[in-house]
Amino acid sequence: xxxxxxxxxxxxxxxxxxxxxxxxxxxxxxxxxxxxxxxxxxxxxxxxxxxxxxxxxxxxxxxxxxxxxxxxxxxxxxxxxxxxxxxxxxxxxxxxxxxxxxxxxxxxxxxxxxxxxxxxxxxxxxxxxxxxxxxxxxxxxxxxxxxxxxxxxxxxxxxxxxxxxxxxxxxxxxxxxxxxxxxxxxxxxxxxxxxxxxxxxxxxxxxxxxxxxxxxxxxxxxxxxxxxxxxxxxxxxxxxxxxxxxxxxxxxxxxxxxxxxxxxxxxxxxxxxxxxxxxxxxxxxxxxxxxxxxxxxxxxxxxxxxxxxxxxxxxxxxxxxxxxxxxxxxxxxxxxxxxxxxxxxxxxxxxxxxxxxxxxxxxxxxxxxxxxxxxxxxxxxxxxxxxxxxxxxxxxxxxxxxxxxxxxxxxxxxxxxxxxxxxxxxxxxxxxxxxxxxxxxxxxxx
Numbered sequence: 001x002x003x004x005x006x007x008x009x010x011x012x013x014x015x016x017x018x019x020x021x022x023x024x025x026x027x028x029x030x031x032x033x034x035x036x037x038x039x040x041x042x043x044x045x046x047x048x049x050x051x052x053x054x055x056x057x058x059x060x061x062x063x064x065x066x067x068x069x070x071x072x073x074x075x076x077x078x079x080x081x082x083x084x085x086x087x088x089x090x091x092x093x094x095x096x097x098x099x100x101x102x103x104x105x106x107x108x109x110x111x112x113x114x115x116x117x118x119x120x121x122x123x124x125x126x127x128x129x130x131x132x133x134x135x136x137x138x139x140x141x142x143x144x145x146x147x148x149x150x151x152x153x154x155x156x157x158x159x160x161x162x163x164x165x166x167x168x169x170x171x172x173x174x175x176x177x178x179x180x181x182x183x184x185x186x187x188x189x190x191x192x193x194x195x196x197x198x199x200x201x202x203x204x205x206x207x208x209x210x211x212x213x214x215x216x217x218x219x220x221x222x223x224x225x226x227x228x229x230x231x232x233x234x235x236x237x238x239x240x241x242x243x244x245x246x247x248x249x250x251x252x253x254x255x256x257x258x259x260x261x262x263x264x265x266x267x268x269x270x271x272x273x274x275x276x277x278x279x280x281x282x283x284x285x286x287x288x289x290x291x292x293x294x295x296x297x298x299x300x301x302x303x304x305x306x307x308x309x310x311x312x313x314x315x316x317x318x319x320x321x322x323x324x325x326x327x328x329x330x331x332x333x334x335x336x337x338x339x340x341x342x343x344x345x346x347x348x349x350x351x352x353x354x355x356x357x358x359x360x361x362x363x364x365x366x367x368x369x370x371x372x373x374x375x376x377x378x379x380x381x382x383x384x385x386x387x388x389x390x391x392x393x394x395x396x397x398x399x400x401x402x403x404x405x406x407x408x409x410x411x412x413x414x415x416x417x418x419x420x421x422x423x424x425x426x427x428x429x430x431x432x433x434x435x436x437x438x439x440x441x442x443x444x445x446x
Contacts, residue, residue: 145175
């Protein structure tokens with residue numbers, strides 16, 4: 001975890017990556033021959049002997065090289081050790097030994113062997129680079145920073161030396177970062193990004209460095225570039241959203257969180273932020289959308305269930321609110337607070353359903369609005385009482401037929417249904433007769 005200024009620590013840890021020393025091949029045309037960190041194999045200074053005349057130490061050296069090439073590093077090290085016991089004065093063999101030790105990160109041993117080489121040739125830039133990497137491996141960041149800085153200052157800045165400069169800069173940046181020297185680090189990080197414009201991880205690390213230097217606008221500028229380069233990178237938009245939040249720009253934060261959801265619909269942080277954002281914006285419909293999405297991920301989350309119920313009440317959908325309160329009651333059957341809320345909801349649902357019936361909605365529509373059988377029974381009975389008082393027989397008949405399905409035990413319901421059917425039929429006949437009688441007689445002309 002990176003130690004960022006507190007006001008920027010939100011979700012940045014999901015984006016930022018520690019720098020690691022690059023292992024790129026060094027251009028042969030550079031002034032400094034610094035191949036210690038990028039061996040494909042130890043340097044092949046060939047010593048020619050007839051096979052039958054080759055001395056034992058030469059055969060040992062050849063074996064060490066071949067074992068290295070075949071990735072048998074420990075066996076290769078053993079051969080180099082045997083060789084140097086016989087031939088202590090072959091600097092090239094010791095340099096190869098150091099190189100293999102660096103490769104397998106045996107830093108302390110590499111430092112001891114390298115010191116013998118630097119005694120013989122203290123100005124050798126390849127040895128100095130090896131010293132720098134060994135210092136870094138031993139976490140002697142102060143020494144590493146000094147060595148990498150000196151090497152970079154002395155390096156060739158021409159384009160043919162790009163790989164070498166990247167290597168030196170990276171070592172310097174890693175050292176400075178470990179020392180927490182972020183103000184010194186920034187221009188060198190920017191130079192690394194300039195040299196490697198396609199390296200997205202490096203750009204993400206530059207975001208961190210900008211924030212450590214309290215430069216949120218620079219960080220946002222880099223993030224916008226990253227968003228164009230990697231439009232499907234959810235971490236980039238998540239970090240942008242968090243940074244906009246930290247700087248108080250809620251509109252842009254919401255836009256970025258929406259982009260996060262476009263890439264990763266189940267993102268908890270994005271949905272949670274947008275729930276709060278739409279609550280502040282007094283937009284319950286959009287707020288509910290994100291609440292219900294989180295419920296699809298965590299269907300038993302009590303807080304979300306209650307929030308969904310409350311939002312449906314705000315949206316005048318008491319029927320849907322009733323469903324969510326019933327979910328709570330399945331978990332907490334005797335919850336008196338929820339039962340009390342339900343008692344206030346039932347009249348609201350009755351009113352909604354009566355409005356649908358009077359508006360000519362089909363039975364299938366209004367009956368689907370109430371799911372729980374126990375609720376249907378109470379609600380349909382209340383509806384029936386109101387319709388009886390109003391004398392609305394046709395609508396009452398429709399409600400009683402629905403009630404009979406959820407309360408088949410009550411034999412008074414079918415009796416009332418049969419009576420109502422007769423009354424409705426009689427009223428239809430009477431209405432039809434009155435219509436016929438009200439017609440004017442046809443006048444027959446002669």
